[in-house]
Amino acid sequence: MPELRSETMTVNMGPQHPSTHGVLRLVLELDGEIIRSLAPTIGYLHTGIEKTAEQKKWQQVIPLVERMDYLSAQSNSLAFCLSVERLLGIEVPERVRLIRILLAELQRINSHLVWLGTHGMEVGAVSVMLYCFRERELLLNINELIAGFRLFPSYMRIGGLREDLPRGFHDAVRAFLDRFPGKLDEYEDLLTKNEIYLERTRGVGRISKENALALSLVGPIGRAAGVDYDVRKAFPYLGYESFDFAVPVRTEGDVYARYLVRVAEMRESLKICRQALDRITPTGAFAIDDPRITPPPKDRVYTEMEALIQHFLIYSQGFTVPAGEAYVPVEGPRGEQGFYVVADGTNRPWRVKSRAPSLLACQALEHMVVGGLIADVIAVIGSIDVVMGDVDR
């Protein structure tokens, strides 16, 4: 009888693959259907944003950082603004802080909706994608309302916000907040107890608490594995300590736990949004009152010489930031998100470094899938919610 041949097969998955959320290439070594090793290759989307940021004036960096992690634009710009404001030594008004919290939480829901939709589709629940994108449309409409731009509003600026809230903002957000809880129940009806979904996700892509921490996995992935760390609670910023919300933590560390954590997070975000919206007045201060940083209102620019000069200086030369460095993290949709900013006292940053949660999640992929089945790779990549724009920058 001839001897049974056994050899491993090397398979290239990506860089163009519908379930890799961008351009991620995985070289898989397979023994039948079992994965023996996995080597991710990244860098296909590397555009040198950090190098570009060093050539821009401070305020001009905001559109750049929003395009890094393109699903959490407002969290990125918020983290950048907080770091620079700390360097400038300025405090934004209370109303601005509340609006920023509201927008950051809406952004979290937005990002989780894209995640839930694409992840559901990849494991075979296509209808979830249609449902999630239906509600995401409402959030994009809110972005369009405040800034005229749906994905990258650039609404948060150093020193406050770009302009005051538009008329109808409260009604639009309130309508979303009233509608969304019922819709969230609908998504859960489709997945939480769905036998097919449970089979695909429970016990898959497991990572222990110790490994999650050693690989710097915080955010929803870490919390699904038991790492009880949320920047909003551990190192509060913007006044999060005055809000009533919980941080969902689970211990299983598998794909299903990540799903449960993110869905619970959306409910907590809704709570924060409601509390914030009640405290935001329809009109009021939207930026600090500092003529070096905040441009004067347009009607004064057209009628007063001083205002015109000030406007011209801000848009042609920008403002200088005292030499020093700052790192003020926020809790983004994918975990701790922050910008390490170094200033040399001029009107351009010396160095801007983004902490990329997706890069670390991508690094940990190997630890989650080796020894599992090839079909599970799709479920695991979906569950770690990588955004390749954030991985490669």
Added chain:
Amino acid sequence: MDSTTIAAALKAAVPDAEVEPAESRDGHAVIYAPAVRIAEIARALRDAPELRFGFLAELTAVDFFPREPRYEVVYVLVSIERRLRLRLKVRLPGTDAHLSTVTGVWPAANWLEREVWDLFGIAFDGHPDPRRLLMPEDWDGFPLRKDYPVQIRMPARTHEALQVTEEEFRQNVQRDRLTRR
């Protein structure tokens, strides 16, 4: 805990380490450490009972060209148990910048150190996988250095497909069949 108390706790764990607390504009605790003993200091920061910096949030470098020492490698550390944050910094000279890896202490440092090597050319001794991370493997230079030009034009590198005659093609197929059997 501010820089001085963390530095004192660290000195208790590593008695002869020349660590130096510093001030920062954002109120973050900052400690400068000597490059030669970074792995030992990193382990002490992670394991000392009153510190427990188990979470490496960020590892990056800054180029202060033309100042000397030119580079600073920055480790942003978080102690979840003690609710502490710390920036550990190491100064490195402009020529032959290298320091030892901390992947043994925080496995997450693997790709972060590769990124620093890729973009700044700072070598990490003892790194398990010292390749470029983001740039192509055959790239010249280190883009985030300050003396690296912002815009350069590189001719596109292409490779001709392997040219074989029909005869050679048949032979190759035949040879592959034999080896596979």
